[in-house]
Amino acid sequence: MAGIKPFVANNFLKQNIMASQRIYEVFARKAHEEPIMHVGSVNAPNDELAKVYAWTAYDEEKWLEMCVVRRSEIIPVLNPEDKPIWGN
Protein backbone atom coordinates (compact mmCIF):
# COMPACT_ATOMS: atom_id res chain seq x y z
CA MET A 1 0.00 0.00 0.00
CA ALA A 2 1.36 3.41 -0.91
CA GLY A 3 0.36 4.86 2.40
CA ILE A 4 0.52 8.25 4.00
CA LYS A 5 1.63 7.26 7.49
CA PRO A 6 4.75 9.35 8.09
CA PHE A 7 7.83 7.37 8.92
CA VAL A 8 8.49 7.72 12.61
CA ALA A 9 11.25 5.88 14.36
CA ASN A 10 9.47 3.44 16.64
CA ASN A 11 12.78 1.63 16.99
CA PHE A 12 13.08 2.07 20.72
CA LEU A 13 9.74 0.38 21.23
CA LYS A 14 10.46 -2.23 18.61
CA GLN A 15 13.81 -3.29 20.03
CA ASN A 16 12.57 -3.41 23.59
CA ILE A 17 9.25 -5.10 23.00
CA MET A 18 10.92 -7.61 20.70
CA ALA A 19 13.42 -8.40 23.41
CA SER A 20 10.66 -9.19 25.87
CA GLN A 21 8.84 -11.61 23.55
CA ARG A 22 8.18 -15.25 24.29
CA ILE A 23 7.48 -18.03 21.85
CA TYR A 24 4.04 -19.62 22.08
CA GLU A 25 3.03 -22.82 20.31
CA VAL A 26 -0.43 -22.80 18.75
CA PHE A 27 -2.72 -25.85 18.77
CA ALA A 28 -6.13 -26.16 17.14
CA ARG A 29 -8.80 -28.51 15.79
CA LYS A 30 -11.69 -28.15 13.40
CA ALA A 31 -14.07 -30.77 14.88
CA HIS A 32 -14.63 -32.43 18.26
CA GLU A 33 -13.74 -35.86 16.86
CA GLU A 34 -10.38 -34.62 15.55
CA PRO A 35 -7.27 -34.62 17.73
CA ILE A 36 -5.97 -31.16 18.58
CA MET A 37 -2.86 -30.55 16.49
CA HIS A 38 0.09 -28.21 16.37
CA VAL A 39 -0.50 -25.53 13.71
CA GLY A 40 2.41 -23.15 14.29
CA SER A 41 3.90 -20.65 16.68
CA VAL A 42 3.76 -16.92 17.45
CA ASN A 43 6.02 -14.46 19.27
CA ALA A 44 4.22 -12.30 21.82
CA PRO A 45 5.11 -10.25 24.90
CA ASN A 46 2.30 -11.78 26.99
CA ASP A 47 -0.45 -14.42 27.05
CA GLU A 48 -3.18 -11.97 26.05
CA LEU A 49 -1.46 -10.89 22.85
CA ALA A 50 -0.41 -14.46 22.14
CA LYS A 51 -4.10 -15.37 21.94
CA VAL A 52 -4.82 -12.49 19.53
CA TYR A 53 -1.80 -13.29 17.36
CA ALA A 54 -2.64 -16.99 17.20
CA TRP A 55 -6.16 -16.14 16.09
CA THR A 56 -5.09 -13.60 13.47
CA ALA A 57 -2.07 -15.52 12.14
CA TYR A 58 -3.83 -18.88 11.77
CA ASP A 59 -7.35 -17.83 10.79
CA GLU A 60 -7.27 -19.51 7.39
CA GLU A 61 -9.27 -22.46 8.76
CA LYS A 62 -12.62 -22.52 10.52
CA TRP A 63 -11.29 -23.71 13.87
CA LEU A 64 -13.56 -25.09 16.56
CA GLU A 65 -10.94 -24.87 19.27
CA MET A 66 -7.59 -23.15 19.53
CA CYS A 67 -5.11 -22.72 22.37
CA VAL A 68 -1.59 -21.41 22.94
CA VAL A 69 1.11 -22.80 25.21
CA ARG A 70 4.31 -21.07 26.21
CA ARG A 71 7.12 -23.02 24.63
CA SER A 72 9.12 -22.73 27.84
CA GLU A 73 6.33 -24.58 29.70
CA ILE A 74 6.46 -27.63 27.46
CA ILE A 75 8.21 -30.65 28.94
CA PRO A 76 9.83 -32.71 26.19
CA VAL A 77 9.47 -36.48 26.41
CA LEU A 78 11.44 -37.38 23.31
CA ASN A 79 13.78 -34.68 22.07
CA PRO A 80 16.05 -35.46 19.14
CA GLU A 81 19.21 -33.53 19.94
CA ASP A 82 20.07 -32.62 16.36
CA LYS A 83 16.80 -30.79 15.60
CA PRO A 84 14.66 -28.43 17.65
CA ILE A 85 11.28 -29.91 18.57
CA TRP A 86 9.18 -27.24 16.89
CA GLY A 87 11.31 -26.61 13.86
CA ASN A 88 12.42 -23.04 14.65
Place this chain on the structure above:
Amino acid sequence: MNTQSFASAKNLSPECRDAVHALLLATADTKMFLGFHYGEWTFGTPALEAGIAACCMSQDEFGHLRLLHGCLTAQFGDSPGELLEKRALDSFANMACLDRPLVKWADFVAVNLFADGALTVILTGLQKSAFVPVANFVDKMVEEEKHHLRNAQGWFRTLATYNSQTKAALEEASRWALSPTLEWLGPSNHAVMQSLEQNGIVNVSWEMLRQRFLDWVGAFAYEQKISIGLEQTNGHWAPAFPLDFSQWNPRLRRCTPTQPDEKILYHLRGSKNAIFKLGE
Protein backbone atom coordinates in the same frame (compact mmCIF):
# COMPACT_ATOMS: atom_id res chain seq x y z
CA MET B 1 -39.51 1.03 24.95
CA ASN B 2 -41.02 -0.13 21.65
CA THR B 3 -41.59 -3.88 21.12
CA GLN B 4 -42.51 -3.57 17.44
CA SER B 5 -40.01 -4.65 14.79
CA PHE B 6 -39.30 -2.96 11.47
CA ALA B 7 -38.55 -5.19 8.49
CA SER B 8 -37.53 -2.25 6.34
CA ALA B 9 -36.60 1.43 6.63
CA LYS B 10 -39.89 2.24 4.90
CA ASN B 11 -41.70 1.15 8.08
CA LEU B 12 -39.84 3.67 10.26
CA SER B 13 -41.22 7.12 11.07
CA PRO B 14 -39.43 9.93 9.17
CA GLU B 15 -37.50 11.13 12.24
CA CYS B 16 -36.50 7.61 13.27
CA ARG B 17 -35.52 6.84 9.69
CA ASP B 18 -33.21 9.87 9.66
CA ALA B 19 -31.75 8.88 13.04
CA VAL B 20 -31.00 5.30 11.92
CA HIS B 21 -29.58 6.51 8.63
CA ALA B 22 -27.26 8.99 10.38
CA LEU B 23 -26.08 6.39 12.90
CA LEU B 24 -25.36 3.74 10.26
CA LEU B 25 -23.55 6.24 8.04
CA ALA B 26 -21.43 7.48 10.96
CA THR B 27 -20.65 3.87 11.93
CA ALA B 28 -19.70 3.05 8.34
CA ASP B 29 -17.50 6.15 8.03
CA THR B 30 -15.73 5.37 11.30
CA LYS B 31 -15.12 1.78 10.26
CA MET B 32 -13.79 2.92 6.91
CA PHE B 33 -11.20 5.21 8.54
CA LEU B 34 -10.35 2.64 11.21
CA GLY B 35 -9.82 0.06 8.47
CA PHE B 36 -7.54 2.45 6.63
CA HIS B 37 -5.39 3.18 9.69
CA TYR B 38 -5.21 -0.47 10.71
CA GLY B 39 -4.19 -1.30 7.15
CA GLU B 40 -1.44 1.34 7.20
CA TRP B 41 -0.07 -0.29 10.34
CA THR B 42 0.41 -3.60 8.56
CA PHE B 43 3.96 -2.25 8.27
CA GLY B 44 6.18 -0.68 10.89
CA THR B 45 4.67 -2.41 13.92
CA PRO B 46 6.87 -3.29 16.91
CA ALA B 47 6.58 -6.99 16.00
CA LEU B 48 5.65 -8.98 12.90
CA GLU B 49 2.66 -10.58 14.63
CA ALA B 50 1.32 -7.12 15.51
CA GLY B 51 1.36 -6.27 11.78
CA ILE B 52 -0.58 -9.43 10.95
CA ALA B 53 -3.14 -8.56 13.64
CA ALA B 54 -3.46 -4.97 12.33
CA CYS B 55 -3.94 -6.22 8.76
CA CYS B 56 -6.52 -8.75 9.94
CA MET B 57 -8.46 -6.06 11.83
CA SER B 58 -8.34 -3.87 8.73
CA GLN B 59 -9.95 -6.66 6.71
CA ASP B 60 -12.64 -7.05 9.37
CA GLU B 61 -13.42 -3.33 9.30
CA PHE B 62 -13.70 -3.26 5.51
CA GLY B 63 -15.90 -6.36 5.64
CA HIS B 64 -18.17 -4.55 8.11
CA LEU B 65 -18.09 -1.45 5.92
CA ARG B 66 -19.31 -3.51 2.98
CA LEU B 67 -22.26 -4.81 5.04
CA LEU B 68 -23.12 -1.31 6.25
CA HIS B 69 -22.89 0.18 2.76
CA GLY B 70 -25.08 -2.66 1.49
CA CYS B 71 -27.68 -1.83 4.13
CA LEU B 72 -27.49 1.92 3.42
CA THR B 73 -27.97 1.24 -0.29
CA ALA B 74 -30.81 -1.27 0.07
CA GLN B 75 -32.70 0.45 2.89
CA PHE B 76 -32.00 4.14 2.44
CA GLY B 77 -31.31 4.43 -1.28
CA ASP B 78 -27.73 5.69 -0.86
CA SER B 79 -25.68 5.00 -3.95
CA PRO B 80 -22.28 3.32 -3.46
CA GLY B 81 -20.70 6.21 -5.39
CA GLU B 82 -22.16 8.80 -3.05
CA LEU B 83 -21.08 6.93 0.07
CA LEU B 84 -17.40 7.34 -0.77
CA GLU B 85 -16.59 8.86 -4.17
CA LYS B 86 -18.71 11.96 -4.40
CA ARG B 87 -18.98 13.15 -0.82
CA ALA B 88 -17.54 16.43 0.34
CA LEU B 89 -14.80 16.13 2.94
CA ASP B 90 -16.89 17.98 5.51
CA SER B 91 -19.74 15.46 5.22
CA PHE B 92 -17.90 12.47 6.72
CA ALA B 93 -19.12 11.44 10.17
CA ASN B 94 -16.13 9.44 11.38
CA MET B 95 -14.61 9.94 14.82
CA ALA B 96 -12.33 12.97 14.58
CA CYS B 97 -9.35 11.10 16.06
CA LEU B 98 -9.23 9.20 12.74
CA ASP B 99 -8.99 12.36 10.60
CA ARG B 100 -5.19 12.27 10.47
CA PRO B 101 -2.53 9.56 10.06
CA LEU B 102 -1.69 7.66 13.26
CA VAL B 103 1.96 8.56 13.62
CA LYS B 104 3.02 6.61 16.69
CA TRP B 105 2.30 3.06 17.79
CA ALA B 106 0.75 4.45 20.98
CA ASP B 107 -1.75 6.37 18.77
CA PHE B 108 -2.69 3.09 17.12
CA VAL B 109 -3.21 1.41 20.49
CA ALA B 110 -5.29 4.33 21.82
CA VAL B 111 -7.53 4.34 18.74
CA ASN B 112 -7.81 0.56 18.89
CA LEU B 113 -9.05 0.78 22.48
CA PHE B 114 -11.15 3.96 22.50
CA ALA B 115 -12.50 4.41 18.96
CA ASP B 116 -12.96 0.72 18.17
CA GLY B 117 -14.14 0.07 21.74
CA ALA B 118 -16.82 2.78 21.60
CA LEU B 119 -17.99 1.53 18.23
CA THR B 120 -18.26 -2.00 19.60
CA VAL B 121 -20.32 -0.82 22.57
CA ILE B 122 -22.74 0.83 20.12
CA LEU B 123 -22.85 -2.38 18.06
CA THR B 124 -23.78 -4.36 21.18
CA GLY B 125 -26.59 -1.82 21.65
CA LEU B 126 -27.84 -2.70 18.16
CA GLN B 127 -28.02 -6.44 18.88
CA LYS B 128 -31.64 -7.65 18.72
CA SER B 129 -32.51 -4.25 17.25
CA ALA B 130 -36.11 -3.65 16.24
CA PHE B 131 -34.67 -2.65 12.86
CA VAL B 132 -34.35 -6.13 11.39
CA PRO B 133 -31.84 -5.41 8.56
CA VAL B 134 -29.29 -4.32 11.19
CA ALA B 135 -30.16 -7.06 13.71
CA ASN B 136 -29.40 -9.58 10.94
CA PHE B 137 -25.70 -8.73 10.65
CA VAL B 138 -24.63 -7.05 13.86
CA ASP B 139 -23.96 -10.24 15.88
CA LYS B 140 -21.22 -11.29 13.46
CA MET B 141 -19.58 -7.88 13.76
CA VAL B 142 -19.61 -7.99 17.55
CA GLU B 143 -18.05 -11.46 17.49
CA GLU B 144 -15.18 -10.27 15.27
CA GLU B 145 -14.69 -7.11 17.31
CA LYS B 146 -13.86 -9.19 20.40
CA HIS B 147 -10.45 -9.92 18.89
CA HIS B 148 -9.89 -6.21 18.20
CA LEU B 149 -10.53 -5.38 21.84
CA ARG B 150 -8.26 -8.19 23.03
CA ASN B 151 -5.53 -6.74 20.84
CA ALA B 152 -6.17 -3.25 22.22
CA GLN B 153 -6.21 -4.39 25.84
CA GLY B 154 -3.13 -6.57 25.37
CA TRP B 155 -1.11 -3.68 23.90
CA PHE B 156 -2.50 -1.14 26.36
CA ARG B 157 -1.33 -3.32 29.27
CA THR B 158 2.02 -3.90 27.60
CA LEU B 159 2.75 -0.21 27.01
CA ALA B 160 1.34 0.80 30.41
CA THR B 161 3.68 -1.48 32.30
CA TYR B 162 6.76 -1.75 30.09
CA ASN B 163 8.64 1.42 31.12
CA SER B 164 8.09 5.12 31.83
CA GLN B 165 8.61 6.09 28.18
CA THR B 166 5.94 3.73 26.81
CA LYS B 167 3.60 4.65 29.66
CA ALA B 168 3.94 8.40 28.97
CA ALA B 169 3.37 7.88 25.23
CA LEU B 170 0.27 5.79 25.95
CA GLU B 171 -1.11 8.36 28.39
CA GLU B 172 -0.67 11.18 25.88
CA ALA B 173 -2.25 9.18 23.05
CA SER B 174 -5.16 8.08 25.26
CA ARG B 175 -6.03 11.63 26.25
CA TRP B 176 -5.82 12.67 22.60
CA ALA B 177 -8.16 9.87 21.41
CA LEU B 178 -10.74 9.85 24.19
CA SER B 179 -12.24 13.32 23.74
CA PRO B 180 -13.21 12.94 20.03
CA THR B 181 -14.51 9.46 20.80
CA LEU B 182 -16.88 10.89 23.43
CA GLU B 183 -17.80 13.67 21.03
CA TRP B 184 -18.81 11.05 18.46
CA LEU B 185 -20.88 9.18 21.05
CA GLY B 186 -22.72 12.46 21.56
CA PRO B 187 -25.14 13.80 24.16
CA SER B 188 -27.51 11.12 25.48
CA ASN B 189 -30.43 13.53 25.77
CA HIS B 190 -30.41 14.53 22.09
CA ALA B 191 -33.63 13.96 20.11
CA VAL B 192 -31.79 11.62 17.71
CA MET B 193 -30.74 9.27 20.52
CA GLN B 194 -34.19 9.42 22.08
CA SER B 195 -35.77 8.41 18.78
CA LEU B 196 -33.39 5.43 18.56
CA GLU B 197 -34.33 4.39 22.11
CA GLN B 198 -38.08 4.89 21.83
CA ASN B 199 -38.28 2.84 18.63
CA GLY B 200 -36.19 -0.02 20.00
CA ILE B 201 -33.42 0.54 17.47
CA VAL B 202 -30.99 0.26 20.40
CA ASN B 203 -31.69 -2.30 23.11
CA VAL B 204 -30.90 0.00 26.08
CA SER B 205 -30.86 3.76 26.57
CA TRP B 206 -28.11 5.74 24.85
CA GLU B 207 -27.00 7.00 28.25
CA MET B 208 -26.53 3.40 29.38
CA LEU B 209 -24.42 2.62 26.29
CA ARG B 210 -22.29 5.71 26.85
CA GLN B 211 -21.87 4.87 30.53
CA ARG B 212 -21.02 1.27 29.67
CA PHE B 213 -18.16 2.54 27.53
CA LEU B 214 -16.94 5.02 30.15
CA ASP B 215 -17.09 2.45 32.97
CA TRP B 216 -15.22 -0.09 30.91
CA VAL B 217 -12.35 2.19 29.76
CA GLY B 218 -12.28 4.11 33.04
CA ALA B 219 -11.83 1.00 35.17
CA PHE B 220 -9.42 -0.60 32.70
CA ALA B 221 -7.12 2.45 32.47
CA TYR B 222 -7.25 2.88 36.26
CA GLU B 223 -6.12 -0.75 36.74
CA GLN B 224 -3.14 -0.01 34.49
CA LYS B 225 -2.42 3.26 36.36
CA ILE B 226 -2.93 5.31 33.18
CA SER B 227 -4.56 8.70 33.60
CA ILE B 228 -6.90 9.27 30.63
CA GLY B 229 -8.91 12.24 31.92
CA LEU B 230 -11.80 10.34 33.51
CA GLU B 231 -12.81 10.49 37.18
CA GLN B 232 -14.95 8.16 39.23
CA THR B 233 -17.98 9.41 41.14
CA ASN B 234 -20.71 7.28 42.73
CA GLY B 235 -19.27 4.14 41.18
CA HIS B 236 -19.33 5.48 37.61
CA TRP B 237 -16.67 7.04 35.40
CA ALA B 238 -17.17 10.46 33.80
CA PRO B 239 -14.98 12.91 31.84
CA ALA B 240 -13.00 15.27 34.04
CA PHE B 241 -12.71 17.65 31.08
CA PRO B 242 -15.47 19.85 29.63
CA LEU B 243 -17.48 18.60 26.66
CA ASP B 244 -19.65 21.27 25.11
CA PHE B 245 -22.40 19.67 23.04
CA SER B 246 -24.27 22.94 22.34
CA GLN B 247 -23.04 22.95 18.71
CA TRP B 248 -23.18 19.17 18.28
CA ASN B 249 -24.21 18.13 14.77
CA PRO B 250 -26.15 14.81 14.82
CA ARG B 251 -25.36 14.12 11.16
CA LEU B 252 -21.60 14.56 11.55
CA ARG B 253 -21.44 13.61 15.26
CA ARG B 254 -19.00 16.48 15.83
CA CYS B 255 -19.13 19.67 17.90
CA THR B 256 -16.93 21.68 15.54
CA PRO B 257 -16.75 21.66 11.72
CA THR B 258 -13.56 19.59 11.39
CA GLN B 259 -12.96 17.13 8.56
CA PRO B 260 -10.67 14.25 7.57
CA ASP B 261 -7.36 14.71 5.77
CA GLU B 262 -7.87 14.88 2.02
CA LYS B 263 -4.90 12.56 1.44
CA ILE B 264 -6.62 9.75 3.32
CA LEU B 265 -9.70 10.10 1.14
CA TYR B 266 -7.47 10.14 -1.94
CA HIS B 267 -6.17 6.71 -0.94
CA LEU B 268 -9.53 5.35 0.20
CA ARG B 269 -11.15 6.36 -3.08
CA GLY B 270 -8.39 4.80 -5.14
CA SER B 271 -8.01 8.12 -6.95
CA LYS B 272 -4.51 7.24 -8.13
CA ASN B 273 -5.94 4.28 -10.02
CA ALA B 274 -9.09 5.98 -11.26
CA ILE B 275 -8.47 4.89 -14.86
CA PHE B 276 -8.72 1.23 -13.78
CA LYS B 277 -12.17 1.59 -12.26
CA LEU B 278 -14.08 -0.50 -14.70
CA GLY B 279 -17.67 0.16 -15.63
CA GLU B 280 -17.80 3.72 -14.30
